[in-house]
Every structure is written in structure tokens, then in C-alpha cells.
Amino acid sequence: MIQTTVTSTVLIIILLIAIATGKLHNVSTKIGEIIGFSDIAYFNGTQRPVLIYLNIPYAEVPTGERRFQNPVPKSPFSSPYNATFSRMAYLYSPSSAGKNPESSENCLFLNIFVPGDRIINSSATYPVMIWIHGGYSVWGSAYMYPGDVISAFGEVVVVTINYRQGFFGFFSTGDKVASGNYGLWDQRLTFEWVHDNIADFGGNPNAVTLFGESAGAVSVSYHSLYPGNKGLFHRIILQSGTVLSHSPEVGSSIGNIGSYLGCNHTRSDDLVKCLRSVPEKDILQAIKSNDFRTIFQPVVDGDMVTTTTPDLRRSIEDLNPDMVEHFASLDLLTGYNSNDGGIYMNSFWEPVMDIDSNENNYLVTRADFEDVIVPQNVILAFGSNSSLLKEEFIYHYTDWTDPGDDFKRRKNVNDFKSDLWLRYPTLYLSNIHSNINPKAGTYVYEFKYQPSYIAISPSWLDGTNNGIELPLLFGFSSRMKQFVPLPEPQMISPEDTSLSKTMIDMWTNFAKTGNPNTPRHISGDVWKAYTPKAGDYLQFAAGNPQAVAKQSPTNQRIAFYFEILPKALDVIDVATQKDCNNTGPLFDFGLDCSSCKSTAPEYNRSGKFNTDIVTLENILICLIVLSAVLLICVLLSCVYICFRLQREDFEAF
Template sequence: VILMSLGTMLQMCTMQFTEQPSALNVVQTKAGAVEGLNVDTGLFPMVEEFKGVPFADVPGKWEKPKPHPGWDGVLIATKFRERCLQVMLLQTKTQGSEDCLYLNIFVPHGLSVSTNLPVMVYLFGGAFLLGASDDVEALGESLYDGKEMADGGVIVVTVNYRVGTLGFLSSGDERLPGNYGLWDQHAAISWVHRNIRAFGGNPDNITIFGQSARAASVNFQMVSPYSKGLFRRAICQGGVALSPCSVINLSHFNLKLYKKITCKTEEDDMLACLKAFNPIKLTMAGKINLLDIFGKDPVMDLLQLAPVVDGDFIPDDPGKLFHNAAQFDYLAGVNSMDGHIFAGINVPSINNMKETTTTDQVKGLLTGLTKDKGDAAVSSAFDVYSVHWGLAPDPAIVKKTVADIETNFLFLVPTQIVLQLHANNTRSACTYSYLFNMKTRIPGFPRWVEAEHAEDLQYLFSKPFSLPLLYFPRHRDAYWTNFAKTGDPSRGNSKVPVLWPAFTKYHQPYLVINDSMSKSSVSYDLRSFYVKFWTQTYGQLPSAGT
């Protein structure tokens, strides 16, 4: 009898929940009607997914995105669409399509259909060369699947946009001004602003966020004059617009790429020649030669395609445009070893426990990073980074120093500069700084390796929920969703372990994020010794050849 009663109660509870209105069903956008799929995440509430919703028409080669012409009937939006045409990771062939400007929306519902929710628009990473809104599958699930994060009470949107040659080729003049991938991002954010209310979102409470190259893209969207009023908050993870590989200042056409495409530079109809070229060959022209990577010049020197100062979307050097970003609440930080993967490419011995990393190898790396300044910069930087070694340094300390050099140079110092620029320019918005330092989960790396580049994403997209046996506890997505809701990562519906103080013009606290947080997780002046070197001492050194 007791078992029957329990069964009846469970059945009644199940009927009660299934009878509640917890789906939008058909949503009317400006271009047409779309229908998604209600997904049981194993938690409560439910999440409704709309995958493959077009936010623009099929783009023309090196043209700004145009509005989608619309469709009749109801678009069934239950599958991710193809990524934009790009080289694959090993650079041997391409994947994707030119018909790729689609986005995905993840909407949480409780006992009633959601309304007026905060919105988070995610921009994926990939060195401006590759990536997609549904990138990297783990046990059959996309890493960027937004349903677990949406469970925190926010609408999550992930978007596609052009990358590589078709997204960032530029002639440095009006023929091919460049930044087409940035224009795609802008079009997607604009679409969300116009349409998200129909999905239960608040168009006046949109947060854009991204990692690596697309964290830099977040900065570009912030400083562009075209973004005024489109979103309210921004988050940069492991990359900013001032990172060395984030922007290319072009004064002439990229001849290296041009020669691969075999159009003659003296032709007046250069653009017509390029547009008539096979899109796959155009895409392969922008690939990285992997044979040039290991043990040679810094990886950033191999990247040929990136945003440019075009006088339009990016009208000036990004560092001079942060007055445009003063309106946005801003949160930014790095992983403690964001540069390790790049350091391991430039100095492979750091990951080989049987091989010693020599002083000459450290100086060789510094030579590549500081070639604009010459020998004096190498000597000065080496003194700064070896000061704690002692007379007989532990080999592991020398190897960790190599990782710290690339982390600081490529990510941490530029991020600190941008945080200061934002804090200096804003009057009413807030600024927050963090360091994520979980131990690496990548097998085979030495014990001293902490959070690797992009290793934060598994925690951010709540894989500890969907794959609980593989992960430690995490707090990061709670801070992120709180920030999206209120502008304060400590205040919102999600409980956090430590209050996170704001970064200001004269006061630079940061939060150390890991799985064992306490009041001591709040610290100040992140790696200020190295930040001062790169921003002051290094900057005052004469340029090479002066």
C-alpha cells in the first residue's frame, strides 16, 4: 500500500509539472517563425533550445552581412548549422560553408514561460582562424552547449561568424577594408537586441562574453562606435584587444597571402580576381604551416589574419577608444598559465621531464618576443624573470618561468592595461579583475602546470553538472551569471563563496578563482612587478636600430 501510495504521488507530481506551460513553442522573429525543442537537462527548470536560427543572409565574399530576407511557415530550429568555411585544426583541409551566419538560443523555463531574462551572447575562440558556435564535442556534447549555463537563470546565445581569409583578409584600404568577422558578430548582437524579447529575454540587459581571440573581439565590439546601446555588459577571458596577436595595423596589402592566391598585384580589378577565386583555395591560403611552429619564432608571428584598424568599425588604435566602452560594466581576467601551450611550442623542452631548459633557450624566447627593442630588452627582461632563480635554479622553476613569460606578455599584462583603461574612463559602470588557477586537467603535463589556455571553458559551460564524475566543484559560472543579471558578480540568484570587490582607478583587487575559495582568494595588484616592467621599463627602452 505504501509503495502504491508513493507511486501515485510521484505520478501526480510528474503530471503536475508536465501540465505546466514551460515552452515558448513557436516564436515569431522579425524574419519569420521558429520552433525549438524543450530539453530535460536532468535539473530543474527545463531549457528550450533553438539551434540554427539565421541572423543574416548568406554573406558575399568580403562584404558586410545583410539582413536575412525571411521565410514562410515555421522554421524548425533543432540542429546546429555548419560552421563558417575554415581550415581544420591540423591545417590540411577545410570544413564548413559560406552559408553559416546562424545562432543558437538556450532559454530556461520554470513552472511558467520565462520573461525579461538577462541574456549572455558568447563569442568562441580560435585565433581568428577557426572555431564555431558548437565547437569541441565531449562525450557527444558540444563544449559550447549553453543549456547548463542557461539553467542559472539566463538566456545563452552562441553565434557563428566568418573566420580566416574570408573573415579577416584586408588590403589596408577601401578595396578590402577587413573586419568582416567583426561585422558578423555585430550583426548577431544586433539581431539578439531586436528579437530576444520574443524568446523571453530583456534586450536592455545583454552581456557579450568570449575567450581568447573572441575575448579580443568582445573588446573590439566594446570600443566600436557602432555598439552604442546594443548591450550592457562584457566579459573577456584570456584575451583582449591589446594582446600582441589581436590586431594588425596594415599599410599595404598582405603580399604573402596574395602570392598564394596568385592574383597579380598590378591589376586594378584585384577584388574581382579574388572574388572569382575558389573559396576553399582562398581559405587554405590563410593556413599556418605547422612545420614553422616548434622551436622557432613566437606563435603570434605566424598569424597572418586578424582585425585591423579600418577607420570604420575600429576607427583608431583600440587603446585610444576606451571612452566608447565607458558605458559597459566590464569583467576580465586570465588563466594562471594561459601562455603555457604557446611556450611549449616555442620551447618544447619545458614539457619534457628528461630534458633541461637552458638559459639560452629562455633568452631565445625573449629575443623573439622583444625583437622591436633589441638586445637591451632581452637582457633587461631576463634579469627581471631570473631574479628569483638563485645560483643553482631548480629545473622546474626555469621551465615555469618560460610559461610565465608568455602568459604575462601575451595575456596577463595586456588584460591589466585594458582593465585600467576601462576603470579610468568609466564613471558609472563597474570593473572586475580575476585570475583562474585550477590545476590543469590535461594529462601528460608536468605537475607545476596550472590552468591552461581555454581550460576554463569546461567549468564556465557547466560541464561539472553534465559530466559530474569528471570534474571538481566550480564557482565560475555562478559569478558570470550574477554579473550578467546585476553587473555585480557577487550579487544575484547564484550563491558565491567570496565577495568580489571592484577594480577601480586607484584600487586594483582581483579574485583568485579555483575549487578551494575563501576570504584569502581576494588579492591585490596582480603580478604588478611584471606589469610594471612591460608597461613602463620595457616601453621606455629605445627601439631596435634607433
């Protein structure tokens, strides 16, 4: 034991001496020679060597005719490629994101972090983790999330990627001229690049895990349902986001931004041709000054994304069998933060409600809650026919002890957004995954830990907001400080560091084995695999231990989604179908059945039903009429029986 420890110490000293000399590290790949460098990763007072390769281009520059097109693989290098420094990030990055590197539409690069042990053991191989960052599919970059600490201390190869976002990544005309989702195709091309080249860096192409947070997790979720990705990755980690956390549709302001940029065309091909000629700086200015950002997100393109969110929320099992098979074949680790809905407050209040959040501290009237917030979100989640559900959600998220209290309503709105878009989708997807393939690992967590260096803001926000776990997961990397605000080392408590180590160990354990508990020993409770029946999950929270085994994450709020909501959706679907096969006045719900099919209501590309609204009053009227008919039948039967009895008595007499 002592000899092993001494040997390990000597090897680390040799590695650190080699790194101190600033030695470069070259790798020969199928696309040419790539020059990286050795460095030191720091965590909790400990140093470990790491090999870093920055800004490796995986696609040709997506400008000119390649704008609004799927990416083209990068041609081989004609000379050794210098991957020792950062270059371009995605074009749009808000000032609040920190100090970003120079940005450009030419952003299709990836970064690779390799455990430094490979310097003296060139035959060493490691599992691979590909990180997809979040940011509403609008902003952010790989540079904000350096993988040096995870790689060095978790003993995995980490790949972080840039991809097109916002206008450049998801602009769509709603047809084949510009079908959208170029950012998703960028991501997929990195998977192919890793599959073809990562072995040269010491990575195992047969042990690849995708992990992402928020919009990044949504992207990972889409890829898990795309059969064309089979064999490119084997496990997925979804942090605060799933395919059900997003409603894909074509943005409604396409014509507006076209007009703003001088492209006043009604034909898709003419509009796209014009937009391809507009300088990127002019587009960036239009995006920043006119707030077109939120409309350019993943859409139904008939290829990568074939199904709307309302369809998915009804039944994932009924999808294309190849999609279900691919999803079920993957090990799944997924979870949410206890108050993920906090991220939606800023994004919703000012652009949608036209309310200055600073003036009213996110207070909302009862009318706005019932007439704007609930209807808009329910329709996005379940389709336009789902307005029947409006009253159900209003009832469920109203404190009836004091329905006029704006402060209680504020909390209820936050709970509504958290449950509808993050908590319920996470558990729903976990149920499906566990049921379809119990042999594949399904692990669920709740992150409830509030780091010591973050003051809860605003004070009324109860729980851990979206993204709080990321600095801990990335080990408070000193490289992260270059691009995002991070606490000074003295502000990070021993508890913060302890949980950071636990998360790194669990995440990398999962990448190695599909089980977060092994091979590296974990302090705290065993993380049991999730099943819908037992409901085992792990909660990260303050205390000792910080990782606590729990059961039944389905609290009273979430039980509504699993017990009441499916029945309500069945009523909607049955009502719509009855009207499509209308045989009489009992089933006249006032729906437009011009596009009804024999089995289910049809959706168009925007993700909305081609029918009008089913209302609760319609159904009640039908029930009343049906009851009246039954009552009349009963009365007539009674009269007939009485008549027969009297006749028999008369004949007997």
C-alpha cells in the first residue's frame, strides 16, 4: 500500500515538472496533427495534470451559402493545427454572461480535456463526456464550462462544444427552404467527430455520455429520441431540462426581422437568399435591439424533431418504434433543482406581461394569472384544444384560503412554471424510461442545496434556482472565472467543496459504468435506481450526509399531473374524436373537423391542433342531455310496467 502511494506520488511529481516546462502535446488524428498543451487543474488544494486542446474546428465556416444549412464536416488540416488558445464563441452573448471571448458566427469549435496521466501512459483510455451548455438556445458558449477539473479528478475525457444558437442556429421558414435546427445538427456533427477521432486523445468511443443543463439538457433529450444517433453515445445526463421542457414551433416574428434587415420578401427562398447576404454585425444589432431572441429555438423539422410537445406529453411510447428503442437503450441520469421555475420569472414577466419586474418585484394580478399566464403555458404544453385544462390548473395553483393575495400567487406562479416545465417532465420521462427498459439504469435527483457563497435572491424565492449546481459540478475551475462570475476561494465553504467532489464522482461514475455509485466510493447514501412504483431518488441538500436517499418525489402538486391530468386529456381526445365521427347532436362540441383523422386530432407544424377549443360547458351540456334522455327512458319504462300490471289485474278479475 505504501509502495503504491509512493509510486503514485512520484508519477504526479514527474508530470508536474513536465507541465512546468510548458511542454506542448501533439496528437495525430485522421484529420491531421493537433497541437495541445499540458496544464494543471486545481481542486480543494490539490493539483493534477491535464491535457487541453482548445478550439478544434469540427465543421466548415457556416457563413454565406452555408448559413441556415446543416453543417459540413471540416476538411483535414494541411498543416499542424494549433489548439493552444481560445478563438471565437457564438455570436450573441449578453453582457450579463461575464467576460466572453471574441464572438463570431464562425463558432463551430470544440475543446478537449484529457487526464494528464496519458502523458506517461499513452495506452490509457477513458470514458468520454460531451457537455452541451444551456442558455435558452440563444446564448452561452463552451468556454463558460471548462472541463479541466472534471477530467483530471474524475478521470474522464471531457469535450465541450460550441454550436449555432438563436437566429443563426434555429431560424426557420417553416418549410424545406430553411427547416431550422442547425444548432442541433451542429451538436450531432460533434458526436460524429468524437466517434471518429476521440480514440487518438485517449477517449473510448464506445463509452460516450452526453450531459447538459437547461436548454442543453433539452438538446440532449432530443438527440436521445433521434434514431440516427444510434451508436454515437450510450448514456445521457439531463439537468433541469427534457424534451418536454420546450414547445417546438416556428417563430411568429420571422417577417418582422426580415423587414428590419431590408429583406421584405414573402417567398421563403427569396427571404432566405436575402438574409444570407446580410452582414452578421447587422443581424446581431437587430437581435439585440428588437428582442427577437426567444422565437429562434428548436422547431418541428420532420427529421431531427418530428413530434410536438403536446404529442409527447400524451404518450412517448406511441412514437416511432426506432425512436423509443434508441431512447430505451440509453442509461439515464436526470433531475431538477428544487426551484427551477425561478429562471422563467425574468424571461416571462417583461416580454410577455409587459411588467417591470424591478418595480413590482414579480407580483402579478389574479386576472393576469388566470387570463395570460395559465392559458399561454397550458396551450404551449398540451395544444390549443387544452384550454379545457385552464380551470383545472387555476384551481390547482390558487391558494383558496386567500385567493386575492398577490404574494401567495407569486409563489404559486413559480411553482406552476417549475412543475409544468421541469419537475413533472423529468419524472414523466423517468417513468417512461424505467418502464420501457428496466435493465437500463434510471437515476433521478433533486438538487436542493444552497451554496454558501450565494445569497437567496430575491428573498421570497424558496428553493434552489436553475443552474446553481453548475460551479460545483465543474469543480470551481479557475478557467471558468475567465467567463462567468465565480466566488473567491475564501467564500467557498468546506460543505460546498465536499458536495462538489460528490457530484464530480457521481457524474463520472455514471459515465464509466452507468451507475453513479461505482467504481469510485461515494460518501452519503446509496443512489438507488428509480422505478415508478418505489420512486427512489437522491436529494442533494445541506447536512450530513449531503446526498440523501428519498422516495416518492411525487408530492401533492405533482400527483395532479399523474392522476388528474391524464383523465382530463382523455376527455379532450375523446371529445375531439367523437365530433370527428359525429352521428348526432349529442356529440356536437362545436369543433372544426375539416382536418380530423380517424384516430386522433392532428397537429400542424407549429404544434397546434387543427381544431377549435373544447370547453367544459360543452361537455356538461352533453352530460345533461344524456342524463335527460336516460331519465325519460326510465319514466317510460315505469309507465309501461304499471300499464301491464293493471292490465293483468283486470284480466284476472
